[in-house]
């Protein structure tokens with residue numbers, strides 16, 4: 659059975675101390691072995707510290723770190739950018755084209771495609787977020803071979819937890835909608851791996867992960883409180 663991927667997206671939350679306290683509790687939790695991989699995506703400023711801290715703990719399944727964005731550029735005179743080469747060997751995954759970035763930072767499909775190329779060049783698996791209205795446009799830059807190397811994330815913007823920002827309305831998608839969307843993506847691109855994101859929590863995660871079509875989940879709000887995230891993992 660393919661491992662289900664559980665991604666924690668902390669978004670722009672947590673001080674250095676809060677990040678450390680979260681990892682302390684997470685590392686001390688007694689997890690049984692499960693067919694999962696957990697990817698923790700802290701704000702990039704905490705990436706290396708979280709990585710080092712996790713390295714000293716042991717888990718019965720892979721726990722890696724990822725980033726929430728990467729530069730479309732390889733490096734150079736791009737003030738403020740974090741490039742794939744800077745996090746190579748540490749970040750296993752990168753979330754790209756999140757609806758919050760498309761909306762608040764005006765990211766275009768072209769920029770997302772360039773960042774995907776950068777990530778792949780540095781052996782970082784891109785998780786590319788799409789929605790039902792715009793997925794054709796959002797994925798138009800990719801050929802079939804690239805699509806097969808990336809993880810897609812289906813996240814209806816209205817499904818994002820409302821307490822985080824003005825995009826979300828906390829309307830979790832139902833499994834029929836998610837499976838239907840995965841069907842559309844598979845029809846267009848063949849065998850794709852698709853994660854679901856949008857108000858996933860310990861109370862509703864089970865059916866998503868039990869679906870043979872869903873490769874995993876991206877968890878925002880429910881990953882920020884460590885006990886809730888531990889509870890969520892326990893549902894698998």
Ligand code: PGA
Pocket residue numbers: 667813817818819822826855856857858876877878879880
């Ligand atoms: P949410 O966010 O779980 O808080 O809805 C998920 C995401 O947008 O990554």
